[in-house]
Amino acid sequence: MSYIQKPAAHHPALPKNKLGHTRRDYEASMSTLCAGCGHDSITAAIIEACYRMDLPSHRIAKVSGIGCSSKSPTYFLGRSHGFNSVHGRMPSVSTGANLANRDLVYIGVSGDGDTASIGLGQFCHAVRRQLNMTYIVMNNGCYGLTKGQFSATNDKSSPSKKGQANPFDAIDLCQMAISLGAGFVARSFSGDKAQMVPLIEAALSYNGFAFLDILSPCVTFNNHTTSTKSYEYIRDHYQMTGRLDFVPQMDDIKVEYDTGTSTDVAMHDGSMLRLHKLDDSHDVRSSDEALMAIRKSAAANEVATGLLYINDEQRDLHDVLATDGRPLNSIPMSELCPGSDTLAKINKSLA
Amino acid sequence: MPSEVTPAPASLPGKARGNARGPSDGQIPGMPPTDINNPQYFHKVVDCQWACPAHTPVPEYIRLIAQRKYAAAYMLNWESNVFPGILGRVCDRPCEPACRRGRIEDKPVAICRLKRVAADYKGDVDGMMPVMPPEKNGKRIALLGAGPASLTVARDLLPLGYDITLYEKDPAGGGLMRTNIPSFRLPITVLDEEVDRVVNLGVHTKFGQEITSLKSVLDENYDSVFVGTGAPRGKDLNITGRAEADEQIHIGIDWLTSVAFKHTESVGKKVIVIGGGNTAMDCCRTALRLGGEDVRVTVRSPKADMKASDWEIEEAEHEGIPIFDNHNPKEFVVEDGKLVGVKFEIMRAEYDDTGRRKLLPTGEEVTFECDAVLMAIGQDNAFPWIERDIGLDFNEWEQPIVDKTTMMSTRPGVFFGGDSAWGPENIIWAVAHGHAAAISIDKHCSGGDIADRPAPGSNLVSQKMGIHEWSYDNDYDAQHRTAVPHADLKISLANLAVEVELGFDEKLALKEAERCLNCDVQTVFTESTCIECDACMDICPVDCINFTENDAEEPLRAALRVPALNADQDIYVSDVLNTGRVMVKDEDVCLHCGLCAERCPTGAWDMQQYFYAETQVSKVTHAHHSAYLR
Ligand SMILES: Cc1cc2nc3c(=O)[nH]c(=O)nc-3n(C[C@H](O)[C@H](O)[C@H](O)COP(=O)(O)OP(=O)(O)OC[C@H]3O[C@@H](n4cnc5c(N)ncnc54)[C@H](O)[C@@H]3O)c2cc1C
Ligand SMILES: Cc1ncc(C[n+]2csc(CCOP(=O)(O)OP(=O)(O)O)c2C)c(N)n1
Ligand code: SF4
Ligand code: SF4
Ligand code: SF4
Ligand SMILES: [Mg+2]
Numbered sequence: 001m002s003y004i005q006k007p008a009a010h011h012p013a014l015p016k017n018k019l020g021h022t023r024r025d026y027e028a029s030m031s032t033l034c035a036g037c038g039h040d041s042i043t044a045a046i047i048e049a050c051y052r053m054d055l056p057s058h059r060i061a062k063v064s065g066i067g068c069s070s071k072s073p074t075y076f077l078g079r080s081h082g083f084n085s086v087h088g089r090m091p092s093v094s095t096g097a098n099l100a101n102r103d104l105v106y107i108g109v110s111g112d113g114d115t116a117s118i119g120l121g122q123f124c125h126a127v128r129r130q131l132n133m134t135y136i137v138m139n140n141g142c143y144g145l146t147k148g149q150f151s152a153t154n155d156k157s158s159p160s161k162k163g164q165a166n167p168f169d170a171i172d173l174c175q176m177a178i179s180l181g182a183g184f185v186a187r188s189f190s191g192d193k194a195q196m197v198p199l200i201e202a203a204l205s206y207n208g209f210a211f212l213d214i215l216s217p218c219v220t221f222n223n224h225t226t227s228t229k230s231y232e233y234i235r236d237h238y239q240m241t242g243r244l245d246f247v248p249q250m251d252d253i254k255v256e257y258d259t260g261t262s263t264d265v266a267m268h269d270g271s272m273l274r275l276h277k278l279d280d281s282h283d284v285r286s287s288d289e290a291l292m293a294i295r296k297s298a299a300a301n302e303v304a305t306g307l308l309y310i311n312d313e314q315r316d317l318h319d320v321l322a323t324d325g326r327p328l329n330s331i332p333m334s335e336l337c338p339g340s341d342t343l344a345k346i347n348k349s350l351a
Numbered sequence: 352m353p354s355e356v357t358p359a360p361a362s363l364p365g366k367a368r369g370n371a372r373g374p375s376d377g378q379i380p381g382m383p384p385t386d387i388n389n390p391q392y393f394h395k396v397v398d399c400q401w402a403c404p405a406h407t408p409v410p411e412y413i414r415l416i417a418q419r420k421y422a423a424a425y426m427l428n429w430e431s432n433v434f435p436g437i438l439g440r441v442c443d444r445p446c447e448p449a450c451r452r453g454r455i456e457d458k459p460v461a462i463c464r465l466k467r468v469a470a471d472y473k474g475d476v477d478g479m480m481p482v483m484p485p486e487k488n489g490k491r492i493a494l495l496g497a498g499p500a501s502l503t504v505a506r507d508l509l510p511l512g513y514d515i516t517l518y519e520k521d522p523a524g525g526g527l528m529r530t531n532i533p534s535f536r537l538p539i540t541v542l543d544e545e546v547d548r549v550v551n552l553g554v555h556t557k558f559g560q561e562i563t564s565l566k567s568v569l570d571e572n573y574d575s576v577f578v579g580t581g582a583p584r585g586k587d588l589n590i591t592g593r594a595e596a597d598e599q600i601h602i603g604i605d606w607l608t609s610v611a612f613k614h615t616e617s618v619g620k621k622v623i624v625i626g627g628g629n630t631a632m633d634c635c636r637t638a639l640r641l642g643g644e645d646v647r648v649t650v651r652s653p654k655a656d657m658k659a660s661d662w663e664i665e666e667a668e669h670e671g672i673p674i675f676d677n678h679n680p681k682e683f684v685v686e687d688g689k690l691v692g693v694k695f696e697i698m699r700a701e702y703d704d705t706g707r708r709k710l711l712p713t714g715e716e717v718t719f720e721c722d723a724v725l726m727a728i729g730q731d732n733a734f735p736w737i738e739r740d741i742g743l744d745f746n747e748w749e750q751p752i753v754d755k756t757t758m759m760s761t762r763p764g765v766f767f768g769g770d771s772a773w774g775p776e777n778i779i780w781a782v783a784h785g786h787a788a789a790i791s792i793d794k795h796c797s798g799g800d801i802a803d804r805p806a807p808g809s810n811l812v813s814q815k816m817g818i819h820e821w822s823y824d825n826d827y828d829a830q831h832r833t834a835v836p837h838a839d840l841k842i843s844l845a846n847l848a849v850e851v852e853l854g855f856d857e858k859l860a861l862k863e864a865e866r867c868l869n870c871d872v873q874t875v876f877t878e879s880t881c882i883e884c885d886a887c888m889d890i891c892p893v894d895c896i897n898f899t900e901n902d903a904e905e906p907l908r909a910a911l912r913v914p915a916l917n918a919d920q921d922i923y924v925s926d927v928l929n930t931g932r933v934m935v936k937d938e939d940v941c942l943h944c945g946l947c948a949e950r951c952p953t954g955a956w957d958m959q960q961y962f963y964a965e966t967q968v969s970k971v972t973h974a975h976h977s978a979y980l981r
Contacts, residue, residue, distance in 0.1 A: 009455055009893065009942060010892060012940065035951060035952045037886075217884070
């Protein structure tokens with residue numbers, strides 16, 4: 001942890017977005033994570049994505065659980081809403097918040113421990129309910145905050161720093177998310193902002209459950225030469241399934257569906273995703289093909305990254321439940337709480 | 352904001368693009384890695400020191416001031432620039448416009464006034480001064496003119512045992528620093544102290560002796576002669592009425608000289624100063640103190656184009672002197688043999704496509720009443736006393752031909768420096784010329800090759816004391832530039848000798864010193880340990896650091912996080928990294944905050960103090976510098 005604060009002084013030529021904010025305006029307190037932690041790079045990518053999308057900070061809510069990863073919302077979007085919840089409980093807090101106020105943009109930040117161990121049940125139900133949020137797992141294969149114990153995403157072949165073997169197979173959160181019906185599933189790597197930033201932009205503009213599994217080396221406990229979650233290993237076994245461009249305003253761009261080399265996906269908010277396919281990559285609209293592709297890569301000891309799956313017809317939780325279009329805080333009290341007469345009527349109808 | 356489809360920036364070279372791991376095979380096009388072993392690379396990053404003609408180690412002396420080590424700060428200055436007390440008041444300060452701080456917020460560090468602090472609070476430094484050798488080396492040198500250029504040559508050569516004779520037409524040494532820079536900017540005591548310190552090292556002074564023939568000096572068989580006679584001829588304006596009004600029209604620099612020697616103690620009530628340079632500013636402010644009631648400055652050009660330094664103009668205006676721009680003098684109006692006014696035509700500036708300015712008369716005319724005119728429209732170096740048949744060549748403008756590096760004329764053994772070499776400059780350039788000439792003179796006298804210049808000394812030392820601890824104060828201080836307190840205007844206008852600026856007290860000095868960014872504490876990158884985690888790039892408050900594909904300089908600069916458009920500032924390019932990319936750091940607005948090094952998990956960045964010292968001819972006038980070198 002640095003003794004000094006990051007100076008507010010910035011490059012005099014730092015560009016501003018449509019809201020008149022610089023990238024620096026989306027920062028928050030300085031990170032207290034270990035120097036070189038992948039989570040900090042993901043933080044920087046979230047900042048960059050929000051800046052590029054001209055998002056107003058006060059319309060964003062950050063929710064997290066417990067872990068080094070879950071601490072990171074303190075380090076981005078200092079002027080947004082935030083809730084640092086209990087270990088593994090980010091999904092239920094997000095669900096409540098989202099139901100109460102559907103107008104905010106929800107960024108859930110979790111770790112592999114927070115999501116794949118203690119919070120696995122919660123995670124499954126958030127996916128299943130198609131919660132409209134961006135759910136980011138900063139995946140380092142270990143419990144960083146509690147000094148590096150194996151997490152459920154650590155590969156069987158990846159022993160601990162001290163040489164202890166890992167007896168269990170890893171849970172692949174992307175496969176789980178696809179199986180459970182997530183509408184947007186992607187994997188990336190903290191060391192690759194060029195890939196990460198457009199994926200985060202796309203996830204933020206996706207209407208439904210957007211899941212991002214971002215490999216994020218723990219420099220202190222899981223970056224050793226035998227780890228499969230180290231900077232070096234990931235770079236060596238990195239496989240890109242395609243390249244994504246995020247187009248914020250598609251007004252003047254013609255959407256060309258499936259030309260063979262690129263796939264365009266129109267988003268609800270007027271933006272567009274253009275996915276440049278690589279030769280042998282799968283159809284991102286097919287969950288079967290996506291699952292196959294992930295498994296094939298894994299079998300070949302590689303990590304498939306990029307946008308893995310997208311369902312552009314997903315209906316989110318509010319849609320499914322046909323809730324009121326308004327956030328609770330803008331519904332008049334008389335409607336929200338219609339009084340004892342109405343209650344009596346309801347009770348009567350149940351009698 | 353990209354609003355059309357632009358291909359995403361190159362992503363990591365993973366399997367899909369073939370693994371481009373391993374060091375360069377020499378095939379990747381783009382910039383070669385920066386050679387940080389070239390002593391000028393990091394020197395250039397220290398903007399202030401780089402801009403200082405004498406390459407004074409500014410950030411180090413500012414840190415010494417912050418530690419209240421005034422004497423040490425003074426000595427580093429004295430060794431570099433010989434006149435810290437003088438320069439701390441009147442230097443042209445080329446370092447300040449260069450200061451990095453000025454590119455981050457609007458105002459640079461008050462480098463010059465901090466130098467004055469070192470001089471004001473240094474205490475007794477006699478014991479820190481070099482000791483002269485008891486033995487002479489048998490070589491005799493003549494210095495012509497006792498301005499800063501000659502005095503620097505004397506200071507540099509005396510410790511080597513040279514026998515130095517200094518000829519000066521005026522009764523005391525100092526040159527224009529004594530005769531032209533008014534005492535309300537430079538008190539006599541400060542001037543005397545620093546001029547005497549050099550003279551007392553053992554110079555044979557011949558004050559009051561004007562040289563009228565270089566030949567006769569050469570006839571005395573000196574081993575070398577240094578011409579430091581300045582640019583003593585003020586320009587005149589031959590327009591209608593000039594001759595008739597001669598008694599009331601003065602050449603600015605001659606008039607200031609006669610004021611300095613108290614030959615002139617009053618001036619008319621209505622004074623017009625013609626000219627827009629610093630001499631004009633000194634003339635008008637002096638006139639105000641000698642009883643001028645209506646003192647005006649007139650300039651031919653628009654005010655924005657005035658040659659005077661901004662701070663000189665500010666001071667004059669602060670004292671209530673109006674500046675009339677676009678006023679071109681047409682005629683001295685004489686009535687009954689007396690000057691009663693000056694007639695001006697009003698000009699207007701027009702700029703062509705290339706931005707070149709043309710001054711055109713508007714047809715309008717105006718007459719200002721006056722009873723005295725001070726002419727401050729420039730100076731020439733003039734050498735009526737140098738014979739043209741002694742092998743010393745002049746160019747078509749009657750300027751001596753002088754080598755830019757060695758300061759030698761076409762006659763071996765005769766050197767020039769200061770304003771005499773290429774016309775009017777300033778004190779710090781005169782000092783720099785003096786250092787260079789001293790090196791040449793020593794080589795010339797000892798049979799060496801004067802073109803063979805000594806290499807500078809430099810040293811790079813890590814400042815790391817702990818994971819987040821550095822031996823310099825790396826915390827950025829958002830403080831704005833501290834204003835220098837001034838004497839009460841009523842008091843200073845009433846007395847020519849009262850110094851206008853009071854200087855910083857210790858508290859203000861400390862406040863200002865904290866603004867310095869420590870640009871000499873360099874960010875040094877080691878490719879082999881970088882794991883490309885991006886932590887440094889993410890933390891850098893000014894977006895200096897990039898990891899990107901290499902390219903030719905122009906496209907590479909354009910492709911950075913914030914494009915590096917300031918071509919005066921270098922970009923630091925690493926060798927190829929594991930992913931095939933390179934690290935590119937734009938040096939332009941780096942705060943030297945060390946956060947990159949603090950957030951680097953592998954120590955690939957380190958903060959290292961770079962000490963750079965121009966080599967001087969004698970080691971003993973460089974002892975404080977040498978202590979920083981290995
Ligand atoms: C009004 C005015 C204000 C200035 N203010 C500043 C300022 O604030 N800051 C700054 O940095 N610079 C200032 N300058 C410029 C600066 O003073 C000069 O650039 C500098 O002094 C040049 O130094 P020098 O050693 O070349 O010669 P000078 O200082 O000009 O000294 C030359 C000496 O040679 C003597 N001399 C000349 N001919 C002969 C001869 N034939 N025989 C014997 N002696 C001779 C002269 O009497 C003089 O003493 C100012 C100049 C003027 C005119
Ligand atoms: C209920 C509960 N059980 C256990 C813990 C201890 N604990 C804190 S963080 C953590 C694991 C965090 O791992 P992960 O989510 O992967 O985050 P990382 O630190 O690796 O980013 C655990 C088990 C806790 N805080 N609360
Ligand atoms: S900030 Fe300090 S070191 Fe940097 S240029 Fe200015 S005075 Fe020199
Ligand atoms: S010292 Fe490092 S972090 Fe600080 S401004 Fe310079 S490059 Fe950026
Ligand atoms: S922080 Fe260090 S290891 Fe990480 S990218 Fe920067 S220099 Fe390389
Ligand atoms: Mg973890």
